[in-house]
Amino acid sequence: MKPGNQTNGALRIAGLTHAVSDRPIFTDLEFTMRSGESVAVVGPSGSGKTTLLMCLLGLIKPSAGRVEVAGADITRLSTRALAAHRRRHLGVVFQFGELLPELTPLENVALPALLAGMNHQKAYASAERLLGDLGVPKDNTTTGLLSGGERQRTAVARALISEPAVLLADEPTGALDWTTRDAVASTLYSLARDRDCALLVVTHDPAVAGRADRRLRLDAGKLTEVA
Amino acid sequence: MIRRSLWWQLLRIGWNIGRGASGDRTRFIALLLASATLALIASTAVAAVAVVDARDGVERTRGPLFADDGEPATALWRVEFDAVDQVQHSVVFVEPLTASAAPPPGLPRWPARGEAYLSPELLRLGGPENISARYGHLAGLVQRNGLASPGERIAYVRPLHPNLRSDDWFKITGFGQAVGLGEAQAARPLSMFLDALIGLLAVPALALLVVAARCGSTARDRRSALLQALGGLARHRAVVNLGEAALPATAGACLGAVPILTAMIVDIRIPGTGYLIGSTDLRAVLWTIPAVVLATVLITLTAVVMLHRIDRAGKTTRPRSFSGPVPRWRLVLCAVMFAVEAVSGFVDGDVGFYLYLAGTLGVLATLPSVAAALSRGLGERIAAFGRRRGRPAPLTAGRWIVAHPGVVTRLAVAVIIGLGLITQVQVWHSRLSDPQKEAVATEQRVGGGVLLVSAETDLTPAQISAFARHLPPAYTILGLHTPENGPTTAVAPCPALRSVHLTCPPTPTALRTGAGDTRVQELHRWQGKQNGQMIVRTGSITGSKLDALAVLSAPEAGSRTTPVKQAAYATLPLPKVDQLGADSLISAKSDSQMARWLVLFGVCGMLILMLAAAVSAAAEFLRFSPALMPLTIQADGHRVFISIALWNLAVPLSLATLIGAAVTAWQGLHFIAVVDEGTFSWETLTIATTTGTLLAFAIALAGGLSATRAAPRWRPTGD
Structure with missing residues (x-):
């Protein structure tokens, strides 16, 4: 059983506040996500969506508040413990995929598992299965030669290989055209749901946000539920 | 006013780029190293010029002024060559004729009869060959103002028993012209050194500069692209580049000048070559160092501006170029x-x-x-x-x-x-x-086992006897006489000939090839080379007309050259002691x-x-x-x-x-x-x-x- 399942939520933030040089970015944010639930965070540019995402990843230490991932408050963890916790419980999909273009998709997907010390046969098997589910070619084509949609689906597969309790996606369709966007968004949501993984998507795109179970709007430093 | 603040702003943008991420630090370090290398090479060239200038300056003061016919001479002067470890050095024989004659530059006084002044480097390197006793009693060291460089090997010797009437002496009235003594005698042209410096060092240094100037920098590339998008022209980018490169270029140039500045404080021996650079020689070019630093900075900045690369990386995961x-x-x-x-x-x-x-x-x-x-x-x-x-x-x-x-x-x-x-x-x-190969081969076969000893004139029986008495017993002496157009005759008493595996011919006999031991065969090879065959005669060496002696020693004689040279300088006028093929060995050493x-x-x-x-x-x-x-x-x-x-x-x-x-x-x-x-x-x-x-x-x-x-x-x- 995953630690995330032992608590009320896979991801919970409480009283989350962050300021840069006395300029508040957001104040007293609260929300909880269940396993298998999807949440979209929308908001205008500069509202602090990416900063919130980085707080959830533990890349930025908030000014105040708690960020509980799989039951542990990551704001109180040491650097080493945070890295280990992130490796076990968090997956992330970046806007531009951030893949290694010289590697094949299979190698790209297996890489985090290999870095985490997983048995390589198991890592490649998992990567192959994920890529199959996502419809990405598994031949020896390098990732740099894939289409934008294929690359982003590879990025989704890479984020899921460690079977995270929480999947964070930062504008995952931001660099894609309309057609590809729908396909990637559909895959992202369905895979997270199927794997009982909490999915938080930061996006500008109403269509992508519309697929989430809940939508939150970050504006003027406050998080509000969108109907 | 507005224009000036724009340039200032652009310079500041560049300045800040230089303190960016790791890639930018690499560029910073690369530019610093390139600039330092250029400055080092430029200052090496300046140092070379200074060393040659100083050498020429000393040369002009220490060469003899020859007396014209009828002009009263103040001293007698003669230069010969000797070698330590097969590296040649000048041995200047002097004999003052008047009490008021000024001694050669670098000497506090004229050496007394049987005294010698040695340069510090000659004394140091000649230690194993007991050089301090070779030319007589060591009177002291030649001072720096009499040396072309602190590493020069030279000796000033006043013979114990000079033949003052000999024509081999030059009559002089003082010192003050260059004649090619010591280091100057064997010096290669400065242009040769500078050519090697340019070909082997400056060209790679320029390659380093090009690489450093074209070295990628994420922050620089982004700001450059932004500047271009905002309508910035090449000159605006150039100013940003100058701002970015100013610090590493200047710091590197200053760093590159540190070695020459250090060499102006203490004498420095160049690794690998053993050459000792005099700090006082370099101080004369202290004024050029700011110019070297400035020129290096300018060259580096010019390269940075001229070789600016606009990069389009970082926008996509699609690789920029997979090489074909x-x-x-x-x-x-x-x-x-x-x-x-x-x-x-x-x-x-x-x-x-x-x-x-x-x-x-x-x-x-x-x-x-x-x-x-x-x-x-x-x-x-x-x-x-x-x-x-x-x-x-x-x-x-x-x-x-x-x-x-x-x-x-x-x-x-x-x-x-x-x-x-x-x-x-x-x-x-x-x-x-x-000839060098032959000399090396002979050296490998007999080493210093055969030495040729000669003097300014034909050797007298008294001189030969005195020389023989100074030698340890393990040495065999053969007298040599080479007439104008005939073969060399080697003469020695029967025991001496037998000791080198020769028979004692009752009459002068041409030496067969392969006769005698290895040392005799080598002597035959070298003497016969000049005058055809070699003749052997049984007889006393003091009772014959001789112009040279061949001193043969066994390997067990230890350091074979040192006692022979010491005996020669103690007993013969203006002597010369050489191994077989010495000229070739010395030139080979010089080449090496x-x-x-x-x-x-x-x-x-x-x-x-x-x-x-x-x-x-x-x-x-x-x-x-x-x-x-x-x-x-x-x-x-x-x-x-x-x-x-x-x-x-x-x-x-x-x-x-x-x-x-x-x-x-x-x-x-x-x-x-x-x-x-x-x-x-x-x-x-x-x-x-x-x-x-x-x-x-x-x-x-x-x-x-x-x-x-x-x-x-x-x-x-x-x-």
Whole structure:
């Protein structure tokens, strides 16, 4: 059983506040996500969506508040413990995929598992299965030669290989055209749901946000539920 | 006002770029090193000019002013040559004629009869040969104002029993003109030194500057692109570049001037050559150092502005350029060139030599293509190994090598060409002329076992007796007389002839080839060379007309030269003591000293080339290593960068170094076989190979650590 399942939520933030040089970015944010639930965070540019995402990843230490991932408050963890916790419980999909273009998709997907010390046969098997589910070619084509949609689906597969309790996606369709966007968004949501993984998507795109179970709007430093 | 503040702002933008991420620091360090290297080379040239100026200055003060006919002379003067460890030095014999005559520059007083002044370096190097007692009693050291350089070897000697009526003395009225004494006598032209400096050091330094100027910098590229998008022109970008490069260029130029400034404080011995540079000589050019620094800064900044590269990287995960495959014909051509070089060994004469030359140049020219193909192959194997074993570092590093073979290729080619050049320089300069080869062969067979002793005039019986009395008993003396147009006659009493395995002929007899022991055979070989055959006569050496003595000693006599020279200087007027083929041995030694300079420059040039390639490789590594940083956020694998850098840079470069060393050794030995002369310096190759390998690991560790430090600071962007 995953630690995330032992608590009320896979991801919970409480009283989350962050300021840069006395300029508040957001104040007293609260929300909880269940396993298998999807949440979209929308908001205008500069509202602090990416900063919130980085707080959830533990890349930025908030000014105040708690960020509980799989039951542990990551704001109180040491650097080493945070890295280990992130490796076990968090997956992330970046806007531009951030893949290694010289590697094949299979190698790209297996890489985090290999870095985490997983048995390589198991890592490649998992990567192959994920890529199959996502419809990405598994031949020896390098990732740099894939289409934008294929690359982003590879990025989704890479984020899921460690079977995270929480999947964070930062504008995952931001660099894609309309057609590809729908396909990637559909895959992202369905895979997270199927794997009982909490999915938080930061996006500008109403269509992508519309697929989430809940939508939150970050504006003027406050998080509000969108109907 | 507005215009001025714009330039100021642009300069500040550039200034701030120089303090950016790891890639920018690489560029900073690269520019600093390039500037420092240029300043060092420029100041070396200035130092060379200063050293030659100082030498010429001393030369002009210490050479004798010859007395005209009828002009009253104040002293007698004569220069001869002697050698320590087969390096020649001047021995100046002097004899004051008036009490008021000024002593030679550098001497506090005239030496007394049987006294000698030695230069400090001659005293130091001649220690094992007991030089302090060779010319008589040591009166003191020649002062700096009488020396062309602090490392000059020279002796001023006043003979114990001079023949003042001899025509061999020059009558002089004082000192004050250059005649080519000491160091000046054997000095190579300054232009030769500067040519070597430019060819072997300045050209690689300029290559380093080009690499540093074109070294990628993420922050610089972004700001440059932004400036362009905002309507900035080339001159605006130039100002930003100046702001960015000003600090490293200035700091590097100042750093590069530190060695010459240090050498102005203390005398410094140049490693590898043993040459001692005088601090006082260099102080004369102190005023040029600011000019050197300024010129270096200007050259560096000009290169930075002229070689500015607009980069479009970082916008996509799609690779910028996967290099195309290496054309097959280039690989074939390299193989053909190798074959030509190999075959040249079986072709006699000039044709074989020119085939070797063409093959060597061809191999060096086509090697980059082969290195690129090999890099790719190596990358594929490393990646396959990583994939098979599930190891991320070799997998990623291997794939990067395949995608960017140029990085490894540049490094490998710099190493291989550098090693090749050094070896060629070393081997070419180890070649000996025929007389030199013969002299070396004789030296190897008998060493100092046969010494020729002569004096200013024919030797008198009294002189010969005195000389013989000064010698230890293990020495055999043969008297030599060489008439104007006839063969040399060797004369000695019967016991002496028997001791060197000769019979005692009742009448003068031509010596058969192979007669006598090895020492006699060598004497025969060298004396017969000049005058045909050699005659042997039984008789007393004091009762014959002699113009030279051959002193033969057994190996067990220990240091064979020292007692003979000491005896000669103690008993004979203006003596000369030489090994067989001494002139050739001395010229060979002089050539080898010249070669040491060239090898020194070659090694430094190779290091600069390798530094340029390493900087380029590190910069490239830091350009594509950020691609891995997002992954490490999820996987906590920061330490993987060091492993990747080792697989990506250290492993291929170490292999390239070893392959380069093997190819170089083969080329060098093959050359020696082709021309049937020269020696191969395994020491030079070992030093160069070890340095190359260490540099490979150092640059890999630096790149890996730099990326490791940068990884935790990576943040997703693109909102």
